[in-house]
Amino acid sequence: MLDIKFIVENTDWVKQSLGRKGFPAEKVDELINTYLELNKFKTSSQTLAEEKNRLSNSIKSASAEERPAIIAKSKEIGEQFKAEQEKLTKIQAKFDDMILRMPNYPSEESPDGPDDSANVVRRKVGEIPHFDFPIRDHVELMEINDWSEMERIAKVSGARTYAIKNDLAQLELAIHMMVMDKLRANGFTLITVPAISKEKPLYNQGYLPFARDEIYYMPADDLYLSGTAELILNSLRADELLTEADLPILYAGFSPCFRREAGAAGKDTRGLVRVHQFFKTEQFVICKNDVAESDKWHKKLLQISEEVLQDLELPYQVLEVCTGDMGAPKYRQYDLEAWVPSQNCYRETHSCSNITDWQARRTNLRYRENASGKVKFCHTLNNTGIATPRALVPFMENHQQADGTIKIPAKLQPYLGGKKVIGKGAE
RNA sequence: GGAUAGAUGGCCGAGUGGUCGAAGGCGCACGAUUGGAAAUCGUGUGUACCUCUAAAGGGUACCGUGAGUUCGAAUCUCACUCUAUCCGCCA
Numbered sequence: 001m002l003d004i005k006f007i008v009e010n011t012d013w014v015k016q017s018l019g020r021k022g023f024p025a026e027k028v029d030e031l032i033n034t035y036l037e038l039n040k041f042k043t044s045s046q047t048l049a050e051e052k053n054r055l056s057n058s059i060k061s062a063s064a065e066e067r068p069a070i071i072a073k074s075k076e077i078g079e080q081f082k083a084e085q086e087k088l089t090k091i092q093a094k095f096d097d098m099i100l101r102m103p104n105y106p107s108e109e110s111p112d113g114p115d116d117s118a119n120v121v122r123r124k125v126g127e128i129p130h131f132d133f134p135i136r137d138h139v140e141l142m143e144i145n146d147w148s149e150m151e152r153i154a155k156v157s158g159a160r161t162y163a164i165k166n167d168l169a170q171l172e173l174a175i176h177m178m179v180m181d182k183l184r185a186n187g188f189t190l191i192t193v194p195a196i197s198k199e200k201p202l203y204n205q206g207y208l209p210f211a212r213d214e215i216y217y218m219p220a221d222d223l224y225l226s227g228t229a230e231l232i233l234n235s236l237r238a239d240e241l242l243t244e245a246d247l248p249i250l251y252a253g254f255s256p257c258f259r260r261e262a263g264a265a266g267k268d269t270r271g272l273v274r275v276h277q278f279f280k281t282e283q284f285v286i287c288k289n290d291v292a293e294s295d296k297w298h299k300k301l302l303q304i305s306e307e308v309l310q311d312l313e314l315p316y317q318v319l320e321v322c323t324g325d326m327g328a329p330k331y332r333q334y335d336l337e338a339w340v341p342s343q344n345c346y347r348e349t350h351s352c353s354n355i356t357d358w359q360a361r362r363t364n365l366r367y368r369e370n371a372s373g374k375v376k377f378c379h380t381l382n383n384t385g386i387a388t389p390r391a392l393v394p395f396m397e398n399h400q401q402a403d404g405t406i407k408i409p410a411k412l413q414p415y416l417g418g419k420k421v422i423g424k425g426a427e
Numbered sequence: 428g429g430a431u432a433g434a435u436g437g438c439c440g441a442g443u444g445g446u447c448g449a450a451g452g453c454g455c456a457c458g459a460u461u462g463g464a465a466a467u468c469g470u471g472u473g474u475a476c477c478u479c480u481a482a483a484g485g486g487u488a489c490c491g492u493g494a495g496u497u498c499g500a501a502u503c504u505c506a507c508u509c510u511a512u513c514c515g516c517c518a
Contacts (some may be wrong), residue, residue, distance in 0.1 A: 010435095020445090042477050046487045057497040060445055067498085074498040198508095241437060241474085243455095368437080373456080375474075 001361035002102045004035055006280030017105040020112055020323040031102070036097045041091055045084040052077045100209055102265035103328035104358035108251075113322035119335070120322065128339055133402040137342035138393045139192065139271040142168065144274050144404045145423045150271070159269070160261060160276045162389055167422040169333040171395075171408075172279070172388045174415035176254065179308055179386040183252035186304060188283065193232040195256045197224045201235035204363040206329035206355075213262040229253030229282040230382040231321035236360055237286065241375065242367035247289040248272045248297065252385060255280065272389035273347065280386035286365065286378045289357055298354040301383035302334050305350040308386055311411040314394050315339040317346050336384075349391050352383035401425075 007014050011032065015025040043048035055074040057119075062070055111120045142148040147168035153161050164172060180190055202208040202224060207215065226232055234253045257280045263265075268274035283304065285297045302318070309316045321333040333353045337346035357377040362368070365378045399407040405423030408416055416422070 039477065042487080046477060049487055050485095052498085057445070059498055071498045078498075243437075368455095373472090 001099055001358060002104070003361070004031075004099060007030055008035065014105070016174060018098070018103060020106050020110075021103050021326065022114065022324055023025060023103055023330075027098075027102075031095075031098045031405050033090065038088070038095050040121050041084065041088040045081060045088050048077055048081040048084055052081055076188045088372045097209070098360070100203065101328075104331050104356060106323045106326060106330070107332040109275055109356075110326065111320060111322045111363065112324075114324040116322075116325045117323040120326055122318040122334070124315070124317045125310070126313070126339070129341065129398055131341070131400075135341050135397070136400060136404065137271070141396045141400055141406070141423075142271075145406075151350045158276075160274065162272055162275050164272075164389060167416075168392065168396075169417075170416060171422065172392060174412060175312070175386055175388060175391065175395075176279065176281050178311065178412055178415050180254065182304065182308065182311075183250075183281070183283060183385055186250070186300075188250040188252035190252045190254070191233070192254045193229050193236075195226045195258060197226045197231055197235075198222075199224065201231055201238075204235045204238060204359065205231045206327070206359055206362065208424075210328055214260050216258050216260055225258035226255065227259050228257050228280060228382075229255040230284055232282040232284070234363055234365075234380060234382075237365055238363045240365065242286075242378070244288065244366075244367055244370045247367060247378065248285055251282075251284040253282040253284055255282070265292055272393050275389065278387055278389060280387040283381075283383040283385050285381040286360075287381070288367070288369075289360075289376040289379055291356065291379075294354050294356060294381060297379075297381050298332060298334075298352065301381060302336075302352045305336055305352060305385065307381055309336060309338060309349065311409065312391070312395060313409040314349075316349070327353075329353070329355050329358050331358070338391070339398060340394050341397045347388065347390075347394065349394070350384040353381060355380045355382070 002014075007028065016029050018028065019025060052074060055070055055077065059067060059070055059074075073165060111118060113119070136144070139148075139150070142150070142164065143169070145166070147164055147166055149163040149165065153163040184190055199208070199222070202215065207227070215227065218224070229251075230253075232255065233253050236251075237249070256277055258277050261274055261276060264274060285294075285301065287293050287297050290393055306316070306318070316336050316338045319335040319337060321330075321335055326333050330353045333351065335348050335423050336350035336352070338349045339345075340347045356379050359380045360377040363380075365380070366375050368374070370378050396406055399409070401407065401421075401423075403423070403425035405421050405425045408420055408422060413420060419426075
């Protein structure tokens with residue numbers, strides 16, 4: 001959410017900034033007009049409330065003869081007030097809806113562009129492997145190693161689900177353990193959270209009102225299935241007034257994640273790339289309201305996830321996401337993409353975002369600043385720690401050998417009982 | 428699922444129709460005291476919004492959420508949410 005007073009005072013700048021995300025300038029004018037109208041009604045209804053309060057307060061000191069007249073007058077004002085209040089509620093709802101749909105301002109440093117074609121590769125790390133044998137894709141590798149039950153689970157749970165077993169199942173959990181250890185070493189609080197959410201946190205996060213189609217909803221209980229632990233962690237401290245000493249708050253959240261993938265029909269239907277339910281270890285930061293500070297954490301989160309890919313010995317590229325491809329909440333976004341040999345391209349494994357105070361305003365997540373004593377909105381940031389099974393795709397494919405076995409990187413071996421290779425040929 | 432109790436400021440906690448934005452305490456800030464600190468004493472200390480302004484000021488709302496009764500609600504009524512405890516069920 002944006003600060004309406006800032007919009008009123010810096011309208012031209014706001015139009016220009018949001019325009020970089022493709023947000024129409026007319027909607028900014030519309031918002032301001034609604035705000036001015038809203039204030040008119042606030043003023044008029046407050047004047048009535050003031051009059052009503054004054055009359056009510058005068059009753060106890062009024063004489064018995066005076067009372068009936070005052071009560072009658074007060075009732076009359078009360079009716080007017082009620083009518084005014086109803087109009088106010090309507091305009092307030094309209095204004096709330098409009099401002100909830102305003103995207104965050106993008107960073108000056110984010111590249112401009114209409115869609116993902118304008119994203120910029122900032123760097124490539126690691127050598128793309130060259131195989132001297134015909135490579136297998138991850139589905140074939142799972143089949144020859146007896147690592148999955150893809151066809152059977154589709155009968156049980158439907159399309160875009162997965163069941164993996166044996167060493168690959170252990171590998172999935174081992175990778176999460178490795179990432180959690182890294183995050184704890186960086187000062188993060190390990191926290192496992194539900195995948196069930198009420199509706200308000202979805203607005204707080206900025207998922208609603210934008211993408212209702214993407215979310216599983218359980219009408220019997222009026223609850224949603226969370227697409228990421230970010231949703232839960234962002235609202236965990238909602239409505240609290242923190243002290244500056246509480247910050248930064250660093251969470252390493254682990255949870256199952258659920259996505260309907262409504263807009264991805266026909267995309268990535270094979271294997272483990274895009275499934276309805278997966279596990280994610282999420283990095284989430286709450287810090288002070290200072291772009292220099294949140295930018296520092298943004299870089300830190302990026303560095304941690306780069307280290308994760310390096311520890312997994314996967315070649316990757318760092319993508320700076322352009323203004324048009326960024327989600328509404330984001331100020332600045334980097335994606336990490338790992339090399340997938342069978343597709344001969346990089347595929348996204350991590351998404352690292354600085355949300356500045358946009359989420360915190362919706363969430364009412366605040367702290368009192370030491371020096372000024374003022375209450376300020378926090379900044380929030382999030383990044384993938386690791387998400388599986390998707391990360392297993394580049395992992396299996398990059399580390400495959402001619403016999404179909406998979407090499408285990410040194411950093412991961414302690415989490416797999418010291419195994420250096422997994423797969424049928426290794427047993 | 429059934430029963431009971433509860434939800435008040437940064438925190439704890441008093442408050443059953445007007446004098447309550449709300450006692451008291453803790454915490455925090457400033458001052459006194461001290462060589463310095465602790466202790467003690469004094470003063471101050473909610474949030475959001477509207478209006479006005481150079482500043483001050485004036486006003487409205489907020490005691491879990493939403494509705495209702497009343498001239499007037501933290502206080503009365505109803506619904507809901509959440510928390511605690513007991514019973515039942517269960518990984």
